[in-house]
Amino acid sequence: MQCVELLDAHPGVSLVRVLGRAAAGQRFSDVVPGSGVDLEVAAGTDVGACDVVMAALPHTVAASRARGWLEAGVVVIDLSADFRIRNAATWERAYGIKHPDGELCEQAVYALPELARADLPTADLIAMPGCYPTASLLATVPAVRAALVDPDVIIDAKSGVSGAGRSPSLTAHFAEVNESVSAYAVEGHRHKSEIAQELDATAGTAVQVTFVPHLVPMTRGILATAYLRPRATVTVHQMVALYQEFCDGHPCLRYSPGSPATKSVASTNIAAVNVSWQDGVAVVTVAIDNLVRGAAGQAVQALNLRFGLDEVAGLPLRATWP
Amino acid sequence: MQCVELLDAHPGVSLVRVLGRAAAGQRFSDVVPGSGVDLEVAAGTDVGACDVVMAALPHTVAASRARGWLEAGVVVIDLSADFRIRNAATWERAYGIKHPDGELCEQAVYALPELARADLPTADLIAMPGCYPTASLLATVPAVRAALVDPDVIIDAKSGVSGAGRSPSLTAHFAEVNESVSAYAVEGHRHKSEIAQELDATAGTAVQVTFVPHLVPMTRGILATAYLRPRATVTVHQMVALYQEFCDGHPCLRYSPGSPATKSVASTNIAAVNVSWQDGVAVVTVAIDNLVRGAAGQAVQALNLRFGLDEVAGLPLRATWP
């Protein structure tokens, strides 16, 4: 939904078709309250004449369609998990089903924009990171890449309920969720394999990742709190300088002098980053809006980089406050 | 407030006087909506003829009064931080002011009831743990005491907003707090010294504690997520058995088969505990109601143990659900 909205408002994009099963035949603005998009949602999977498909589909659906789209010369930006793991066998273990087109996995570019900047202009199959990995990797990659910390990271993540999608379930039932905080997938969440894959590649060695997601009674936002153990001679100043420089080099990152609240990035494509130091442990916090930076906005950012548009074209950068 | 309510409803306690400055002269039930307590709040500090004082006062106030109360033969149960740290110099560093009666600090019993059970019956100056330390210590003490884990613990805690008290502030302002999650005191929270003191004493050696509190948009509840590194031969079964046994031995603990939501203990004096295992790291989660188990309820539990009453007398044990 967020995706359609952003593309429709994008100055450099022409939204030609919206496909959908459940809402087929209805005007998009009748399905999503307050939407500005008056297109009728079409059934089926015919993407028509277009340059790019943004796919936000259940697991395996995009994977079984992607080859056809690519052969028709269409760039595929996939928001599902189908192409996030380069090794199909690893994917199959994490998701517990057979991958419909395992060969394609290796071709996909894992598109955390700040890290995939070099590869995106020529990428045709673009896999968008999950919401948790987006925040988690921005918190850990700089230090791991610079080898300032031990290859052993703990990430405690907190997410709003919209991450669960729009299908009604007890997990997203107001009376169960409100006035409560809880951890889940404590023994291992699917998103962990993405985080580990990228950190391993960054470090050039195996990185131990401990990742625990939590559900927080709010609609939007993810806060990742990463606990990193700096190597012996590393100082807080080095760490702060590293992250500050990282943020300064990218328009959708913001170094925050204090640990950021998710509200300070609400409805934006900004990831706000802070490094603090507690008795020798580096605590890195990253706040994002899970539906924008954690999904649709980041996909538009990747699209911009793919097609040589301004990186922030069509992207909201000012927070809704309060 | 919660304290007055619990004492008033307690079958073995007679509530003789409620003192308060701001509300002096008003009926308690006019100050706290929905209260069942019709006593008039009295000004001043004369506790009258009683067996026990429950003090919930700003820093240093109880510390400057306690000696007088004790000399009058009154048991003091203090909910402030004044007597939580045995070493007055450490206290003064953490709180940034001179302790009014440093000598008393060593006499106080730090009363996490499950751990102080033996000392409570003869204690006259009883220091109640903070809300964060309550959850954090229940999550870590069993494993540290049994030496099953490295003396290096990371605790990521999430609290509802009521922990900030009833004085209006931007930190508790609805529009700032709602729909947002944030870390605070990332470089070190006052409660950390309590946690470290107790873990050091438990381990008989220095334990490195990393503790980061977070603010969650809900009124009540604390969830502590502790990350512990088991020693080489320790198995998940040993860890689970240890915590399960710990919980089984105490009426205000409950071992939860899955990681507990704070809502499952809302308005109760129960701490719900779970141990999970993620690729060799033990993740212990503890959920409490910060105003009951994290404050007033636990103080009543300590009172019960001090005076030989049933440990759960007057304590709510069923959660408000949903």
Next chain:
Amino acid sequence: MQCVELLDAHPGVSLVRVLGRAAAGQRFSDVVPGSGVDLEVAAGTDVGACDVVMAALPHTVAASRARGWLEAGVVVIDLSADFRIRNAATWERAYGIKHPDGELCEQAVYALPELARADLPTADLIAMPGCYPTASLLATVPAVRAALVDPDVIIDAKSGVSGAGRSPSLTAHFAEVNESVSAYAVEGHRHKSEIAQELDATAGTAVQVTFVPHLVPMTRGILATAYLRPRATVTVHQMVALYQEFCDGHPCLRYSPGSPATKSVASTNIAAVNVSWQDGVAVVTVAIDNLVRGAAGQAVQALNLRFGLDEVAGLPLRATWP
């Protein structure tokens, strides 16, 4: 759920059996987090040897079972809408289906306890009011009965989301409901027929009722705001005195000097009532907890009156604050 919890904790009730379809075979405390009830939920509809059945079932199920229970000498307290309307044809219009046992409708006592006090001790089929009618009738019946106002009332009601039950739906989906308020059933809600039936009977004439329910982003609570037009010579003092006297005469009512917040009655069986006056219009506000006073608690109150127990036995009267 609330019902089982209250009955289990009730000093004068022995909970012999819990029946349920979805949860059959599980322990109740495994289905409802934080519950204190360790009974196994039984399948089927055999109520066994008991004095009273509390039925919280989907529409028409209790209606088709009630006759059997009554013939077995069991008192039936029904929390569904099945017996709230004395006229089966009216019921069928409101609910759009055939009533399974229309003859029984006339035998049922509509059990708003303060109004049905005289009939309850001999009632065998007891129909509990809906949550909205409970608040709405307490707000309007005193003035209508005393003929102090025109027979034309407007009731604007606001409810928390738990009123929608525990079945997941878009209406109770966190991300849809949170940070939003909306009216629904604007052209007429089923509960309106109950309100009209009781007001007509009270007035001895037809009362025009306009009733609009609203959904508010909170779990529990209903606030009914009733707009009443006092007859020519009626004064604010008369109105206030009338409601104050009404409240004073019943242990589960409380006259509130200011308009009550729902939080002031959270988790209690109290209805808090206020009458205010705005340029000649009487504004009566009533706050209840929809799951206690609006459902399970009120049913226990009716049970107490039916069996000659203390009216407030087993009922929470102190609010959870904050």
Next chain:
Amino acid sequence: MQCVELLDAHPGVSLVRVLGRAAAGQRFSDVVPGSGVDLEVAAGTDVGACDVVMAALPHTVAASRARGWLEAGVVVIDLSADFRIRNAATWERAYGIKHPDGELCEQAVYALPELARADLPTADLIAMPGCYPTASLLATVPAVRAALVDPDVIIDAKSGVSGAGRSPSLTAHFAEVNESVSAYAVEGHRHKSEIAQELDATAGTAVQVTFVPHLVPMTRGILATAYLRPRATVTVHQMVALYQEFCDGHPCLRYSPGSPATKSVASTNIAAVNVSWQDGVAVVTVAIDNLVRGAAGQAVQALNLRFGLDEVAGLPLRATWP
């Protein structure tokens, strides 16, 4: 805050200065998290060389400055209540203090944009309506103006907490407000005089207004539910057609086929309007975002009309969903 943000992003406006007392000397983006405005907040009251001042000041401050600004040739758009009431004596009764410049009151244009469209292009002193009157008048003016209803309206309004401003208070304290709904100012709210003034002028006769505001646990949004009594021959079709036509004629109004949720207009300048019919009573609901349509956004809309810009220039029209 919202005002500064909108003006800064406005394609036809150049934001030259931000004045403020508490934040003087700080960069605006350091005061408002997530802001995109990097101007330093200036102290004092020198508005410099500009075409228009947008004043969001405490009562009476703008009133005492306005004459000077006007004499300097600056258009004044005032978001406070200072110039909303044309009769200074009425203003003084409602606000309980002397008006600093009562003569100016008559010159001000009360700028609900859809109703003041004709007067705005030549207005120099523009008084923006309060948030409640905005929703209330859009709900009632069309029917009153067309004389389709009795001159006696009941408006039950529900507001999010941000309406109380950013100053900490118990009324906006998270733990007091969350999980609670309450009415306030039941005997008469200040905003009522604005509503009455405009309805009287519209009707050409005295209209009885009953207005009760409620506080709802959410940050943004107002829903006004108006109860109108149609004259004898008026039909639901006439009423619906009237409001539909009214909405169609203005770009910041949207006729909603069902009663609108506030979330459907979150963060936009849209007012969503619905007319429903319940047994002969017309129920009109209007949903707005109190901080955009109820304040800053509407002020920008008035600015656009004053200076001949596109009415919706710089205004968000797509809702943040979910």
